[in-house]
Amino acid sequence: MSDYAITAAAPGGPEQFRRIEIEAPRPGRGEIRLRQTAVGLNFIDVYHRSGTYPWPQPADLIVGSEGAGRVEAIGEGVTGLNVGDRVAYTQPMGAYASVRVIGADRVVPVPDGVSDEVAATLMLKGLTAHYLIHDSHLVQAGQIALVHAAAGGVGLLLGQWLAAKGVTAIGTAGGEAKCALAAKHGYAHVIDYAAQDFPAEVARLTEGRGVDVVYDGVGEATWRGSMAALVRRGSYVCFGQASGAITGFTFADVAAKSAKSTRPVLFHFIADPSELRDRAAELFAAVARGELHSAPRQSFPLTEPPRPMPPWRPARRLARPC
Numbered sequence: 001m002s003d004y005a006i007t008a009a010a011p012g013g014p015e016q017f018r019r020i021e022i023e024a025p026r027p028g029r030g031e032i033r034l035r036q037t038a039v040g041l042n043f044i045d046v047y048h049r050s051g052t053y054p055w056p057q058p059a060d061l062i063v064g065s066e067g068a069g070r071v072e073a074i075g076e077g078v079t080g081l082n083v084g085d086r087v088a089y090t091q092p093m094g095a096y097a098s099v100r101v102i103g104a105d106r107v108v109p110v111p112d113g114v115s116d117e118v119a120a121t122l123m124l125k126g127l128t129a130h131y132l133i134h135d136s137h138l139v140q141a142g143q144i145a146l147v148h149a150a151a152g153g154v155g156l157l158l159g160q161w162l163a164a165k166g167v168t169a170i171g172t173a174g175g176e177a178k179c180a181l182a183a184k185h186g187y188a189h190v191i192d193y194a195a196q197d198f199p200a201e202v203a204r205l206t207e208g209r210g211v212d213v214v215y216d217g218v219g220e221a222t223w224r225g226s227m228a229a230l231v232r233r234g235s236y237v238c239f240g241q242a243s244g245a246i247t248g249f250t251f252a253d254v255a256a257k258s259a260k261s262t263r264p265v266l267f268h269f270i271a272d273p274s275e276l277r278d279r280a281a282e283l284f285a286a287v288a289r290g291e292l293h294s295a296p297r298q299s300f301p302l303t304e305p306p307r308p309m310p311p312w313r314p315a316r317r318l319a320r321p322c
Contacts, residue, residue: 003023003097004022005020005097006019006062007096009060011049011050011055012049022097025100027078029076030077032073032074032075034067034069034070034107035069036098037068038068038119039096040090040121041064042065042153048065056093064093065093066090066095067088067095068087068088071084071087080104086110088116088119088123089123090124091267097302098302111288122294125153125154126292127269127276127283128154129154129158130279131266131270137215137235139165139167140166141166142166144168144206145211146215147169148193148217149172149217150185151181152217155171155173155217158186159186159187161286161291163187170202170205171191172192179191179192198229209231210229211230216237216239216240217242219241219244219246220247227257232258235259235262236259236262237261
């Protein structure tokens with residue numbers, strides 16, 4: 001089968017996707033050619049395809065922000081990598097393809113014991129979870145954290161990692177099935193936001209204390225309740241907007257509790273190659289210790305253009321090039 005990519009001709013729905021044949025690109029200086037064996041599907045792919053995020057080129061956009069595979073060719077000046085090495089990456093765009101060129105400093109080694117499929121589910125979501133709990137708000141044992149979309153890809157990793165660090169994790173999810181899933185991934189309590197008032201439930205569960213940090217990938221639908229759930233001088237970390245961009249947020253909302261608020265972006269935390277490698281090494285080490293479990297629950301051949309993922313649906317899925 002010839003090499004191919006799944007592209008979108010213009011911003012819009014999944015009907016924009018089409019398959020095109022491509023030639024295996026030649027890596028330039030500082031680059032490698034990667035034969036992809038697994039590609040992660042994420043909600044951010046919907047943002048890119050739909051035009052919610054700025055459309056970076058006029059046509060034939062290749063979305064997808066994480067993958068894994070084997071080094072197939074090495075460009076001039078590349079050291080530390082060999083043909084056949086197993087590597088993984090996350091960077092915006094370009095993943096929905098059987099083969100691609102990528103900067104050698106943008107890939108990390110996949111250790112023995114971690115499959116390509118698992119690596120491809122971990123890079124974007126796992127590195128997001130890493131910076132959230134180590135940088136955006138450095139959690140400490142004994143703290144209490146509230147995580148929205150606890151049954152989503154990042155949420156399931158956060159629940160496990162927070163529990164491993166001695167943090168009491170409270171999650172929110174929509175419906176019994178998602179709440180049950182989150183409860184199996186480290187959460188001490190899970191609130192069904194569709195049936196319960198989550199700020200009131202947080203107050204009840206914490207005996208009026210509130211939480212030290214909120215990790216919010218939902219945005220507009222949750223930020224007001226999140227601020228109400230915080231302790232004084234707590235941290236509100238918004239890292240996504242599944243329900244829409246936040247509106248109406250002001251310094252007065254922060255001042256009410258002398259809170260901290262931040263809107264971090266993963267790629268600012270892995271821009272430096274050494275920081276990327278260090279974070280990835282810690283992520284894979286947590287997997288090796290059994291603190292994190294990540295396996296794709298669904299997979300599709302990449303030859304079939306991805307179907308739309310509705311809001312709030314877990315995004316830890318996988319496409320396999322074939």
